[in-house]
Amino acid sequence: MKRKMPTLNALKVFEVAATLGNFTRAAEVLNVTQSAVSRQVRQLEDQLGEALLIRCHHQLHMTDAGRALLGALQHSFDRIEIAVRGIQQRLQPTRLHINAPPTFAIRWLLPRIRRFKERHPRLELSITSALRDTLNESGQLDCAIRFGNGEWSDVDGSLLMHEQHIAVCSPELLRRCPSSQANLQGLPLLHVLASHDRRYMTWSHWLNAAGMGEVDISQGYEFDLLDMAIRAAVDGLGITIADRHMVEQELADGRLVQFRSTQVEGHQSYWFVARQGQPLNPAIEHFRAWLYGEIGMPCESPKGQRVITGDARDYAGLALWGENHSFFE
Numbered sequence: 001m002k003r004k005m006p007t008l009n010a011l012k013v014f015e016v017a018a019t020l021g022n023f024t025r026a027a028e029v030l031n032v033t034q035s036a037v038s039r040q041v042r043q044l045e046d047q048l049g050e051a052l053l054i055r056c057h058h059q060l061h062m063t064d065a066g067r068a069l070l071g072a073l074q075h076s077f078d079r080i081e082i083a084v085r086g087i088q089q090r091l092q093p094t095r096l097h098i099n100a101p102p103t104f105a106i107r108w109l110l111p112r113i114r115r116f117k118e119r120h121p122r123l124e125l126s127i128t129s130a131l132r133d134t135l136n137e138s139g140q141l142d143c144a145i146r147f148g149n150g151e152w153s154d155v156d157g158s159l160l161m162h163e164q165h166i167a168v169c170s171p172e173l174l175r176r177c178p179s180s181q182a183n184l185q186g187l188p189l190l191h192v193l194a195s196h197d198r199r200y201m202t203w204s205h206w207l208n209a210a211g212m213g214e215v216d217i218s219q220g221y222e223f224d225l226l227d228m229a230i231r232a233a234v235d236g237l238g239i240t241i242a243d244r245h246m247v248e249q250e251l252a253d254g255r256l257v258q259f260r261s262t263q264v265e266g267h268q269s270y271w272f273v274a275r276q277g278q279p280l281n282p283a284i285e286h287f288r289a290w291l292y293g294e295i296g297m298p299c300e301s302p303k304g305q306r307v308i309t310g311d312a313r314d315y316a317g318l319a320l321w322g323e324n325h326s327f328f329e
Contacts, residue, residue, distance in 0.1 A: 013040040099133035100145035103227040155273040163266025167259040169239035188238030189220035202241040210262040
């Protein structure tokens with residue numbers, strides 16, 4: 001079947017140029033000359049009989065037609081990339097690409113990776129910590145850990161764990177300010193930013209639960225990552241509200257102590273998410289099962305099959321993608 005459409009090369013050149021908004025930068029990305037990029041786009045416009053980009057002072061502005069075409073191309077190229085990645089994984093099915101929030105990756109996931117490797121020695125992990133995963137926008141990721149309320153329509157998600165907020169600080173800080181143990185007097189507060197101009201409400205929620213709602217929380221240090229606030233607390237800079245899961249090691253070895261016994265369940269949680277409708281991937285299912293084993297919860301696959309988490313079948317079947325071996329009970 002012959003398709004009536006422009007060449008794939010011209011469409012790709014337009015997609016890069018429109019996304020970057022500049023012919024010169026597009027040429028650098030595509031490793032061609034600026035004139036070649038401009039010529040390809042102009043030929044595409046001539047073929048369509050419609051202007052796609054408006055050239056103005058070294059900047060490119062899309063027309064309505066250009067925006068419509070760009071959206072369709074980005075979606076199509078993303079699906080092609082995912083399909084190609086799926087084919088490549090059949091040839092090398094033992095590497096799993098995962099995205100996780102930075103603090104979760106550093107404080108919860110990495111300290112446990114050795115146990116995962118001992119259980120599944122033939123499965124390699126690539127871990128990234130971009131604040132926004134691109135699970136449905138490219139084929140670079142297999143699965144992700146997301147932090148939120150679980151209301152995502154673009155992925156299959158399963159709850160991992162709820163946050164358990166406690167107040168923590170260094171024991172040295174409490175020794176320096178003994179009177180603070182009654183009302184936080186003299187203890188600098190450490191805050192975590194939800195955005196550049198807005199803090200998470202964890203201090204307010206914790207203080208209300210502790211019956212200390214009169215404490216002034218307007219002052220204090222601010223950080224854009226919980227991990228930074230925790231490290232500041234360890235260094236004696238102040239007291240912070242942290243998820244108990246994220247400070248397990250510091251509480252165990254005494255670098256941090258819990259201030260009062262108040263614990264508040266967070267409004268958001270950690271979730272395991274995978275792409276909707278993708279073929280069942282045994283590597284993803286083993287990683288999912290291991291996560292739930294670490295948390296101490298049973299794991300169900302998206303199809304309702306209980307995943308085997310033992311070593312008996314190891315990864316021999318991965319090489320054949322389950323053609324000759326069963327991965328599930």
